Amino acid sequence: MIPPGATLGILGGGQLGRMTALAAARIGYSCHVFAPEPDSPAFAVARATCAAYEDERALEAFAASVSVVTLEFENVPATTLERLSRHVPVRPNAAVLAIAQDRLAEKRFLAERNFPVSPYLEVASPEEARRAFLAIGGRGVLKTTRFGYDGRGQRVVSSPREAEEAFAALGIGPKVLEAFVDFEREISVVTARRADGAQASYPPVENRHERHILRTTLAPASIAPSLAAEAVALAEAVARALGVIGLLAVEMFVTRDGRLLINELAPRPHNSGHWTLDACPVSQFEQLVRAVCGLPLGDPTPFAAAVMDNLLGEEVRDWPRLLAEPGARVHLYGKREIKPGRKMGHVTRLLPLEGGLKR
Numbered sequence: 483m484i485p486p487g488a489t490l491g492i493l494g495g496g497q498l499g500r501m502t503a504l505a506a507a508r509i510g511y512s513c514h515v516f517a518p519e520p521d522s523p524a525f526a527v528a529r530a531t532c533a534a535y536e537d538e539r540a541l542e543a544f545a546a547s548v549s550v551v552t553l554e555f556e557n558v559p560a561t562t563l564e565r566l567s568r569h570v571p572v573r574p575n576a577a578v579l580a581i582a583q584d585r586l587a588e589k590r591f592l593a594e595r596n597f598p599v600s601p602y603l604e605v606a607s608p609e610e611a612r613r614a615f616l617a618i619g620g621r622g623v624l625k626t627t628r629f630g631y632d633g634r635g636q637r638v639v640s641s642p643r644e645a646e647e648a649f650a651a652l653g654i655g656p657k658v659l660e661a662f663v664d665f666e667r668e669i670s671v672v673t674a675r676r677a678d679g680a681q682a683s684y685p686p687v688e689n690r691h692e693r694h695i696l697r698t699t700l701a702p703a704s705i706a707p708s709l710a711a712e713a714v715a716l717a718e719a720v721a722r723a724l725g726v727i728g729l730l731a732v733e734m735f736v737t738r739d740g741r742l743l744i745n746e747l748a749p750r751p752h753n754s755g756h757w758t759l760d761a762c763p764v765s766q767f768e769q770l771v772r773a774v775c776g777l778p779l780g781d782p783t784p785f786a787a788a789v790m791d792n793l794l795g796e797e798v799r800d801w802p803r804l805l806a807e808p809g810a811r812v813h814l815y816g817k818r819e820i821k822p823g824r825k826m827g828h829v830t831r832l833l834p835l836e837g838g839l840k841r
Protein backbone atom coordinates (compact mmCIF):
# COMPACT_ATOMS: atom_id res chain seq x y z
CA MET A 483 0.00 0.00 0.00
CA ILE A 484 1.23 3.44 -0.91
CA PRO A 485 -0.45 5.82 1.56
CA PRO A 486 -1.62 9.40 0.92
CA GLY A 487 1.32 11.79 1.15
CA ALA A 488 3.33 9.85 -1.44
CA THR A 489 4.12 11.04 -4.94
CA LEU A 490 2.57 9.30 -7.94
CA GLY A 491 4.42 9.33 -11.26
CA ILE A 492 2.35 9.78 -14.43
CA LEU A 493 3.68 9.08 -17.92
CA GLY A 494 1.96 11.35 -20.43
CA GLY A 495 0.87 14.94 -19.93
CA GLY A 496 -2.52 15.23 -21.63
CA GLN A 497 -5.91 15.96 -20.10
CA LEU A 498 -6.13 12.44 -18.67
CA GLY A 499 -2.94 13.05 -16.70
CA ARG A 500 -4.16 16.47 -15.67
CA MET A 501 -7.45 15.10 -14.29
CA THR A 502 -5.59 12.21 -12.59
CA ALA A 503 -3.26 14.68 -10.86
CA LEU A 504 -6.22 16.78 -9.68
CA ALA A 505 -7.98 13.67 -8.32
CA ALA A 506 -4.78 12.48 -6.63
CA ALA A 507 -4.38 15.83 -4.90
CA ARG A 508 -7.89 15.54 -3.51
CA ILE A 509 -6.90 12.44 -1.52
CA GLY A 510 -3.51 13.73 -0.43
CA TYR A 511 -1.07 12.61 -3.12
CA SER A 512 1.34 14.70 -5.16
CA CYS A 513 2.02 13.92 -8.79
CA HIS A 514 5.08 14.11 -10.98
CA VAL A 515 4.25 14.12 -14.69
CA PHE A 516 6.75 12.96 -17.30
CA ALA A 517 6.00 13.99 -20.89
CA PRO A 518 7.95 15.15 -23.92
CA GLU A 519 5.68 18.05 -24.97
CA PRO A 520 6.53 21.38 -23.28
CA ASP A 521 2.91 22.58 -23.42
CA SER A 522 1.46 19.45 -21.74
CA PRO A 523 -1.89 20.25 -20.03
CA ALA A 524 -0.91 18.20 -16.94
CA PHE A 525 2.23 20.26 -16.30
CA ALA A 526 0.05 23.10 -14.98
CA VAL A 527 -1.18 21.01 -12.02
CA ALA A 528 1.80 18.81 -11.06
CA ARG A 529 5.57 18.67 -10.80
CA ALA A 530 6.82 18.35 -14.38
CA THR A 531 9.65 16.66 -16.24
CA CYS A 532 9.72 17.53 -19.91
CA ALA A 533 11.96 14.94 -21.57
CA ALA A 534 11.92 12.24 -24.22
CA TYR A 535 10.66 8.79 -23.18
CA GLU A 536 14.09 7.48 -24.18
CA ASP A 537 16.03 9.88 -21.93
CA GLU A 538 17.61 7.46 -19.42
CA ARG A 539 18.90 10.10 -17.04
CA ALA A 540 15.57 11.90 -16.86
CA LEU A 541 13.80 8.56 -16.33
CA GLU A 542 16.09 7.62 -13.45
CA ALA A 543 15.58 10.95 -11.72
CA PHE A 544 11.83 10.60 -12.26
CA ALA A 545 11.81 7.06 -10.82
CA ALA A 546 13.75 8.24 -7.77
CA SER A 547 11.16 10.93 -7.05
CA VAL A 548 7.99 8.79 -7.06
CA SER A 549 6.55 5.78 -5.19
CA VAL A 550 4.67 4.26 -8.13
CA VAL A 551 4.32 5.05 -11.83
CA THR A 552 1.14 4.92 -13.91
CA LEU A 553 0.32 6.19 -17.38
CA GLU A 554 -2.32 8.21 -19.15
CA PHE A 555 -1.15 7.47 -22.69
CA GLU A 556 -0.67 4.09 -24.42
CA ASN A 557 2.06 5.01 -26.80
CA VAL A 558 4.82 5.27 -24.23
CA PRO A 559 7.53 2.84 -25.43
CA ALA A 560 7.27 -0.44 -23.49
CA THR A 561 11.06 -0.21 -22.94
CA THR A 562 10.50 3.01 -20.95
CA LEU A 563 8.25 1.10 -18.58
CA GLU A 564 10.72 -1.77 -18.31
CA ARG A 565 13.48 0.67 -17.46
CA LEU A 566 11.41 2.42 -14.81
CA SER A 567 10.28 -0.88 -13.31
CA ARG A 568 13.85 -1.63 -12.20
CA HIS A 569 13.47 1.20 -9.69
CA VAL A 570 9.79 1.58 -8.90
CA PRO A 571 6.49 -0.33 -9.36
CA VAL A 572 4.90 0.47 -12.74
CA ARG A 573 1.13 -0.07 -12.89
CA PRO A 574 -0.02 -1.16 -15.43
CA ASN A 575 3.19 -2.92 -16.44
CA ALA A 576 5.13 -3.12 -19.70
CA ALA A 577 3.53 -6.43 -20.72
CA VAL A 578 0.01 -4.97 -20.52
CA LEU A 579 1.11 -1.91 -22.45
CA ALA A 580 2.79 -3.97 -25.17
CA ILE A 581 -0.57 -5.66 -25.84
CA ALA A 582 -2.75 -2.54 -25.61
CA GLN A 583 -0.56 -0.40 -27.87
CA ASP A 584 -0.62 -2.84 -30.76
CA ARG A 585 -3.99 -3.63 -32.34
CA LEU A 586 -2.83 -6.96 -33.67
CA ALA A 587 -1.32 -8.11 -30.36
CA GLU A 588 -4.53 -6.99 -28.66
CA LYS A 589 -6.79 -8.87 -31.08
CA ARG A 590 -4.67 -12.00 -30.82
CA PHE A 591 -4.68 -11.81 -27.05
CA LEU A 592 -8.47 -11.55 -27.02
CA ALA A 593 -9.18 -14.10 -29.75
CA GLU A 594 -6.84 -16.71 -28.26
CA ARG A 595 -8.76 -16.51 -24.98
CA ASN A 596 -12.12 -16.72 -26.73
CA PHE A 597 -13.14 -13.16 -25.96
CA PRO A 598 -15.51 -11.98 -28.73
CA VAL A 599 -13.94 -9.77 -31.43
CA SER A 600 -15.03 -9.04 -35.00
CA PRO A 601 -13.30 -11.23 -37.63
CA TYR A 602 -9.91 -9.79 -38.67
CA LEU A 603 -6.86 -10.57 -40.77
CA GLU A 604 -3.32 -9.29 -40.52
CA VAL A 605 -2.16 -7.65 -43.77
CA ALA A 606 1.39 -6.74 -44.76
CA SER A 607 1.00 -5.52 -48.37
CA PRO A 608 -1.61 -3.96 -50.71
CA GLU A 609 -2.04 -7.36 -52.32
CA GLU A 610 -2.73 -8.97 -48.95
CA ALA A 611 -5.20 -6.18 -48.19
CA ARG A 612 -7.06 -7.02 -51.39
CA ARG A 613 -7.14 -10.74 -50.59
CA ALA A 614 -8.13 -10.12 -47.00
CA PHE A 615 -11.02 -7.97 -48.19
CA LEU A 616 -12.27 -10.83 -50.37
CA ALA A 617 -11.85 -13.33 -47.53
CA ILE A 618 -13.70 -11.18 -44.98
CA GLY A 619 -16.49 -10.28 -47.41
CA GLY A 620 -18.64 -7.16 -47.32
CA ARG A 621 -17.27 -3.94 -45.92
CA GLY A 622 -14.11 -3.74 -43.83
CA VAL A 623 -12.08 -1.30 -41.77
CA LEU A 624 -8.36 -1.22 -42.45
CA LYS A 625 -6.38 -0.04 -39.42
CA THR A 626 -2.73 0.55 -38.64
CA THR A 627 -1.59 -1.68 -35.80
CA ARG A 628 0.03 1.19 -33.88
CA PHE A 629 -0.41 4.85 -33.00
CA GLY A 630 -4.03 5.08 -34.14
CA TYR A 631 -6.37 7.31 -32.15
CA ASP A 632 -9.53 9.33 -32.77
CA GLY A 633 -9.93 7.70 -36.19
CA ARG A 634 -6.38 8.39 -37.30
CA GLY A 635 -4.83 5.40 -38.94
CA GLN A 636 -8.03 3.79 -40.20
CA ARG A 637 -10.20 3.69 -43.33
CA VAL A 638 -13.51 2.06 -44.11
CA VAL A 639 -13.14 0.06 -47.35
CA SER A 640 -15.92 -1.24 -49.60
CA SER A 641 -14.08 -2.93 -52.48
CA PRO A 642 -10.85 -4.90 -53.05
CA ARG A 643 -9.46 -1.87 -54.82
CA GLU A 644 -10.26 0.47 -51.93
CA ALA A 645 -8.54 -1.98 -49.59
CA GLU A 646 -5.40 -1.83 -51.72
CA GLU A 647 -5.49 1.95 -51.93
CA ALA A 648 -6.14 2.34 -48.20
CA PHE A 649 -3.13 0.16 -47.43
CA ALA A 650 -0.89 2.58 -49.32
CA ALA A 651 -2.63 5.67 -47.92
CA LEU A 652 -2.15 4.54 -44.31
CA GLY A 653 1.63 4.59 -44.67
CA ILE A 654 4.23 1.97 -43.86
CA GLY A 655 3.90 -0.82 -41.32
CA PRO A 656 1.57 -3.78 -40.75
CA LYS A 657 -2.18 -3.35 -40.67
CA VAL A 658 -5.30 -5.21 -39.68
CA LEU A 659 -8.41 -5.60 -41.81
CA GLU A 660 -11.49 -5.99 -39.62
CA ALA A 661 -14.97 -6.87 -40.76
CA PHE A 662 -17.18 -3.78 -40.59
CA VAL A 663 -19.62 -4.18 -37.71
CA ASP A 664 -23.12 -2.90 -38.42
CA PHE A 665 -23.60 -2.18 -34.75
CA GLU A 666 -26.73 -1.13 -32.94
CA ARG A 667 -24.69 0.98 -30.54
CA GLU A 668 -21.24 1.35 -29.04
CA ILE A 669 -20.71 0.95 -25.33
CA SER A 670 -17.75 0.89 -22.97
CA VAL A 671 -16.96 -0.25 -19.46
CA VAL A 672 -14.25 1.25 -17.26
CA THR A 673 -13.07 -1.27 -14.70
CA ALA A 674 -10.48 -0.91 -11.94
CA ARG A 675 -8.26 -3.68 -10.60
CA ARG A 676 -5.88 -3.72 -7.66
CA ALA A 677 -2.69 -5.81 -7.30
CA ASP A 678 -4.53 -8.21 -4.96
CA GLY A 679 -7.20 -8.83 -7.63
CA ALA A 680 -9.98 -6.66 -6.15
CA GLN A 681 -12.11 -5.17 -8.93
CA ALA A 682 -14.77 -2.47 -9.29
CA SER A 683 -16.53 -1.39 -12.48
CA TYR A 684 -18.58 1.58 -13.56
CA PRO A 685 -21.80 0.70 -15.39
CA PRO A 686 -21.61 0.48 -19.20
CA VAL A 687 -22.09 3.77 -21.03
CA GLU A 688 -23.14 4.47 -24.60
CA ASN A 689 -20.72 6.31 -26.86
CA ARG A 690 -21.66 8.29 -29.95
CA HIS A 691 -18.85 9.08 -32.37
CA GLU A 692 -18.61 11.63 -35.16
CA ARG A 693 -15.90 11.10 -37.75
CA HIS A 694 -14.42 8.47 -35.40
CA ILE A 695 -14.05 10.96 -32.54
CA LEU A 696 -16.09 10.58 -29.37
CA ARG A 697 -18.82 13.20 -29.44
CA THR A 698 -21.12 12.21 -26.58
CA THR A 699 -21.28 9.67 -23.77
CA LEU A 700 -24.64 8.73 -22.28
CA ALA A 701 -24.31 7.23 -18.82
CA PRO A 702 -25.47 4.69 -17.93
CA ALA A 703 -26.22 3.10 -21.32
CA SER A 704 -29.93 2.35 -21.78
CA ILE A 705 -29.51 -1.36 -22.42
CA ALA A 706 -31.15 -4.39 -20.85
CA PRO A 707 -29.80 -5.13 -17.35
CA SER A 708 -28.71 -8.60 -18.51
CA LEU A 709 -26.62 -7.11 -21.35
CA ALA A 710 -25.13 -4.53 -18.95
CA ALA A 711 -24.15 -7.32 -16.56
CA GLU A 712 -22.63 -9.28 -19.44
CA ALA A 713 -20.57 -6.23 -20.53
CA VAL A 714 -19.25 -5.68 -17.01
CA ALA A 715 -18.40 -9.37 -16.60
CA LEU A 716 -16.57 -9.31 -19.94
CA ALA A 717 -14.54 -6.20 -19.03
CA GLU A 718 -13.61 -7.67 -15.65
CA ALA A 719 -12.59 -10.98 -17.21
CA VAL A 720 -10.36 -9.20 -19.73
CA ALA A 721 -8.77 -7.12 -16.94
CA ARG A 722 -8.04 -10.32 -14.99
CA ALA A 723 -6.65 -12.11 -18.04
CA LEU A 724 -4.36 -9.16 -18.75
CA GLY A 725 -3.38 -8.78 -15.10
CA VAL A 726 -3.98 -5.03 -15.27
CA ILE A 727 -3.28 -3.02 -12.16
CA GLY A 728 -5.04 0.32 -12.50
CA LEU A 729 -7.84 0.94 -14.98
CA LEU A 730 -8.97 -0.86 -18.09
CA ALA A 731 -11.47 0.70 -20.50
CA VAL A 732 -13.11 -1.85 -22.78
CA GLU A 733 -14.88 -0.49 -25.86
CA MET A 734 -17.52 -2.80 -27.31
CA PHE A 735 -20.00 -2.95 -30.14
CA VAL A 736 -23.53 -4.17 -29.46
CA THR A 737 -24.54 -6.00 -32.64
CA ARG A 738 -28.06 -5.84 -34.01
CA ASP A 739 -28.69 -9.36 -32.72
CA GLY A 740 -27.66 -8.34 -29.20
CA ARG A 741 -24.12 -9.75 -29.01
CA LEU A 742 -21.07 -7.95 -27.64
CA LEU A 743 -17.86 -7.63 -29.66
CA ILE A 744 -14.78 -6.06 -28.11
CA ASN A 745 -13.36 -3.26 -30.27
CA GLU A 746 -10.53 -1.82 -28.22
CA LEU A 747 -8.77 -1.87 -24.86
CA ALA A 748 -7.17 1.09 -23.07
CA PRO A 749 -5.31 0.45 -19.78
CA ARG A 750 -5.79 4.01 -18.51
CA PRO A 751 -8.50 6.57 -17.80
CA HIS A 752 -10.82 6.89 -20.79
CA ASN A 753 -12.79 9.71 -22.38
CA SER A 754 -15.97 7.66 -21.92
CA GLY A 755 -15.35 7.74 -18.15
CA HIS A 756 -15.24 11.53 -17.73
CA TRP A 757 -18.85 11.60 -16.59
CA THR A 758 -17.76 9.79 -13.39
CA LEU A 759 -16.18 13.06 -12.19
CA ASP A 760 -19.63 14.56 -11.78
CA ALA A 761 -22.03 11.63 -11.36
CA CYS A 762 -20.23 9.07 -9.15
CA PRO A 763 -18.95 9.16 -5.56
CA VAL A 764 -15.45 8.34 -6.84
CA SER A 765 -14.30 9.31 -10.35
CA GLN A 766 -12.31 7.08 -12.71
CA PHE A 767 -9.27 9.27 -11.99
CA GLU A 768 -9.44 8.83 -8.22
CA GLN A 769 -10.18 5.14 -8.81
CA LEU A 770 -6.94 4.86 -10.79
CA VAL A 771 -5.00 6.40 -7.91
CA ARG A 772 -6.72 4.08 -5.44
CA ALA A 773 -6.05 1.01 -7.60
CA VAL A 774 -2.34 1.65 -8.20
CA CYS A 775 -1.76 2.67 -4.57
CA GLY A 776 -3.61 -0.35 -3.13
CA LEU A 777 -6.28 1.72 -1.34
CA PRO A 778 -9.89 0.57 -0.94
CA LEU A 779 -11.56 0.92 -4.35
CA GLY A 780 -14.29 3.54 -4.46
CA ASP A 781 -17.99 2.96 -4.99
CA PRO A 782 -18.62 3.11 -8.77
CA THR A 783 -22.41 3.38 -8.44
CA PRO A 784 -23.66 6.61 -10.07
CA PHE A 785 -25.95 8.90 -8.11
CA ALA A 786 -27.20 10.53 -11.34
CA ALA A 787 -27.42 9.83 -15.04
CA ALA A 788 -25.14 11.97 -17.16
CA VAL A 789 -24.63 13.25 -20.68
CA MET A 790 -21.01 14.13 -21.42
CA ASP A 791 -20.24 16.16 -24.53
CA ASN A 792 -16.69 16.71 -25.67
CA LEU A 793 -15.69 20.24 -26.62
CA LEU A 794 -13.86 19.63 -29.88
CA GLY A 795 -11.74 22.27 -31.59
CA GLU A 796 -13.51 25.63 -31.95
CA GLU A 797 -16.44 24.48 -29.78
CA VAL A 798 -14.39 25.43 -26.74
CA ARG A 799 -14.89 29.09 -27.63
CA ASP A 800 -18.39 28.62 -26.30
CA TRP A 801 -17.03 28.50 -22.73
CA PRO A 802 -18.64 31.76 -21.52
CA ARG A 803 -22.11 30.48 -22.41
CA LEU A 804 -21.44 27.04 -20.94
CA LEU A 805 -20.11 28.47 -17.68
CA ALA A 806 -23.28 30.51 -17.38
CA GLU A 807 -25.55 27.52 -17.99
CA PRO A 808 -27.16 26.33 -14.74
CA GLY A 809 -26.21 22.75 -13.97
CA ALA A 810 -23.57 22.42 -16.69
CA ARG A 811 -20.31 21.03 -15.30
CA VAL A 812 -17.59 22.45 -17.45
CA HIS A 813 -14.06 21.03 -17.66
CA LEU A 814 -11.42 22.88 -19.68
CA TYR A 815 -8.03 21.34 -20.33
CA GLY A 816 -6.00 24.56 -20.67
CA LYS A 817 -4.74 23.73 -24.18
CA ARG A 818 -3.50 26.89 -25.88
CA GLU A 819 -3.74 25.75 -29.46
CA ILE A 820 -7.13 24.97 -30.98
CA LYS A 821 -7.02 22.38 -33.78
CA PRO A 822 -9.99 20.83 -35.61
CA GLY A 823 -11.25 17.81 -33.65
CA ARG A 824 -8.81 18.39 -30.77
CA LYS A 825 -10.24 17.59 -27.36
CA MET A 826 -10.22 20.98 -25.61
CA GLY A 827 -12.60 20.23 -22.74
CA HIS A 828 -15.91 18.57 -21.94
CA VAL A 829 -19.23 19.42 -20.37
CA THR A 830 -21.35 17.07 -18.30
CA ARG A 831 -25.03 17.54 -17.56
CA LEU A 832 -26.75 15.44 -14.90
CA LEU A 833 -30.21 13.95 -15.10
CA PRO A 834 -32.35 11.89 -12.74
CA LEU A 835 -31.22 8.24 -12.83
CA GLU A 836 -34.65 6.88 -13.69
CA GLY A 837 -35.86 7.67 -17.18
CA GLY A 838 -33.34 10.46 -17.68
CA LEU A 839 -31.60 9.29 -20.79
CA LYS A 840 -33.69 9.50 -23.91
CA ARG A 841 -31.59 11.18 -26.57
Ligand code: AMP
Binds near residue numbers: 623633662665733746
Ligand atom coordinates in the same frame (compact mmCIF):
# COMPACT_ATOMS: atom_id res chain seq x y z
P1 AMP B 1 -11.13 2.57 -32.91
O1 AMP B 1 -10.01 3.53 -33.14
O2 AMP B 1 -10.81 1.19 -33.30
O3 AMP B 1 -11.69 2.67 -31.52
O4 AMP B 1 -12.31 3.05 -33.87
C1 AMP B 1 -12.92 4.31 -33.71
C2 AMP B 1 -14.37 4.23 -34.13
O5 AMP B 1 -14.48 3.81 -35.50
C3 AMP B 1 -15.17 3.20 -33.36
O6 AMP B 1 -15.57 3.70 -32.12
C4 AMP B 1 -16.32 2.95 -34.35
O7 AMP B 1 -17.25 3.99 -34.31
C5 AMP B 1 -15.63 2.97 -35.68
N1 AMP B 1 -15.16 1.59 -36.01
C6 AMP B 1 -13.97 1.05 -35.72
N2 AMP B 1 -13.88 -0.23 -36.12
C7 AMP B 1 -15.08 -0.53 -36.66
C8 AMP B 1 -15.63 -1.73 -37.24
N3 AMP B 1 -14.92 -2.86 -37.35
N4 AMP B 1 -16.91 -1.67 -37.69
C9 AMP B 1 -17.63 -0.52 -37.59
N5 AMP B 1 -17.17 0.62 -37.07
C10 AMP B 1 -15.91 0.64 -36.59
